[in-house]
Amino acid sequence: AQSVAQPEDQVNVAEGNPLTVKCTYSVSGNPYLFWYVQYPNRGLQFLLKYITGDNLVKGSYGFEAEFNKSQTSFHLKKPSALVSDSALYFCAVRAPLTDSWGKLQFGAGTQVVVTP
């Protein structure tokens, strides 16, 4: 069965500093990996995805993520955080198509707090 772990409940960073949100996954076969962001009382906004190709994926709002197959990780990064990046971030994995087709398995989420 597939699973996703986000080891940090909360990440605190000062504005202008680099931001990293960690994610590790477990799935058989080649995964599809996603990052979503959720603002209070809102749905999920798509940030980026990895399906195949270059291990460094660039997404929306200056975010990027690096796929590391040997470490089964897909950490989200931003070189310089903004106060407006404060939100709840979710990593998700989609298993190979033999398992419930497009089912996304989400991590528990990491709250990012960026202070001025």
Place this chain on the structure above:
Amino acid sequence: ETGVTQSPTHLIKTRGQQVTLRCSSQSGHNTVSWYQQALGQGPQFIFQYYREEENGRGNFPPRFSGLQFPNYSSELNVNALELDDSALYLCASSSDRENTEAFFGQGTRLTVV
């Protein structure tokens, strides 16, 4: 905005009642998935519909059921509501059943009292 709209945005129901939540997919999308997000948790997959047929289901009891219509809009029905059904219900649409890119609506906040 993702183009995926859900209604209503908020809802309060009594235990034992039935509820219907609605989702309008993004134009051109033929796949819709429903997720339950309890407070402080990540979204949990309920089921997925592709071209009006269910093609995947998570660990939810049969009292959670759904429909997808010819225009690819969708409904989530929950019978015999329980207090633990209180959650944010999210609908996601995609142009393919593999969900290579799923777009989420703003959710329906259901409170069961």
